Amino acid sequence: MVVKKQLDHKERANLTSLKIWRENFTEFSIQDIHSINQLRGGIGPHNSQWHKLENNTIEPYLQVFKSLAAFFNEIANEKKFLYITSEKLRTRCKNAQPYLTHDDRVPTMIDLIEIFEGIQPVNSLYAKTEKITDDLLNEFAKALASTFRWVGTENMMNNKETWHEMQKTQSIKRVEEKELVELAQSVLIGNGIPSEDTVKFVFNKYKECPVVAAYRSLVNQPLPKDMEKVHSKILELVAR
Numbered sequence: 001m002v003v004k005k006q007l008d009h010k011e012r013a014n015l016t017s018l019k020i021w022r023e024n025f026t027e028f029s030i031q032d033i034h035s036i037n038q039l040r041g042g043i044g045p046h047n048s049q050w051h052k053l054e055n056n057t058i059e060p061y062l063q064v065f066k067s068l069a070a071f072f073n074e075i076a077n078e079k080k081f082l083y084i085t086s087e088k089l090r091t092r093c094k095n096a097q098p099y100l101t102h103d104d105r106v107p108t109m110i111d112l113i114e115i116f117e118g119i120q121p122v123n124s125l126y127a128k129t130e131k132i133t134d135d136l137l138n139e140f141a142k143a144l145a146s147t148f149r150w151v152g153t154e155n156m157m158n159n160k161e162t163w164h165e166m167q168k169t170q171s172i173k174r175v176e177e178k179e180l181v182e183l184a185q186s187v188l189i190g191n192g193i194p195s196e197d198t199v200k201f202v203f204n205k206y207k208e209c210p211v212v213a214a215y216r217s218l219v220n221q222p223l224p225k226d227m228e229k230v231h232s233k234i235l236e237l238v239a240r
Contacts, residue, residue: 013118015068017126018099019054025125026096030054032089033071039083040074043067055239060116062109069109072099076106100125132196132237140230141193147215147227148188154219159189162218171213175206184211203238 022028028036034047044067045053052058053068076098084090101107102121114120152162163185166172175181180202186192188211194202202209212231215223222228 013116013122014056015053015060015112015116016056017115017122018050020126021099022054025099027092028096032092035086035089036074036084036093037067037071039085042070042074045071065109065112065116068112069107072106075099132199132234136230136234137193137196137199140199140234141187141190143224143227143230144184144187144209144211145190147212147224150224151215151218154221163188165218166211166214169214169217171206171210171217175210187211199234200238203235208235 022030022033030047030050033045033050037044037046043063045064049058049060049064053060053064058064075093075096078093081090081093084093098106100123101111101115102123104123105111107115111120115122148159148162152159155162155165157165172181172184180198183192183194183198187194209231212223212227215227
């Protein structure tokens with residue numbers, strides 16, 4: 001018997017490609033998929049499971065992979081979907097392109113497990129096309145710095161006073177890493193740009209940028225659009 005080397009789970013892949021497939025190759029909402037699976041008598045994937053698969057926040061058990069394979073097989077091979085009473089949803093099922101493996105097959109349960117584990121590559125159709133680039137990081141740093149000055153102006157405070165008030169906010173208080181607070185200070189005065197690894201660490205641990213959260217707590221109006229836009233973009237890329 002040949003004993004395979006155990007997979008390092010730190011290098012595990014995921015099934016976030018499901019989101020790219022759903023958004024680009026179907027008209028399905030997550031609730032649509034939940035409804036289809038209930039109507040066909042399948043055991044999931046339920047809406048909460050699907051949402052977690054798309055965002056890589058679940059450790060799927062075997063039934064999830066079985067249910068996914070059955071769902072994809074249904075989308076690929078059923079023609080009429082007569083069991084679906086909603087004409088709108090039935091049309092979406094007919095128009096949906098099936099999820100495919102890297103060699104253009106409808107995936108089996110084993111295929112899906114291998115994709116999740118990173119043993120089998122994802123079809124290039126569902127590969128991530130956007131990355132956290134140096135240009136995006138630079139844009140993020142500039143937005144943080146300009147918004148810092150804007151918050152100060154809105155509250156009639158200088159930079160020192162604005163930073164003092166930010167340190168009182170819950171979002172900054174809960175940052176455990178002293179070096180991140182020091183980096184934030186540098187970025188806010190225009191002397192620093194966070195790295196991709198730092199941004200990923202912060203967004204994964206704190207679920208958003210603590211500096212942006214502090215800004216929101218200090219003003220009674222929406223933040224500048226360029227700040228919200230770049231913050232949302234990075235949040236989306238980290239979550240994939």
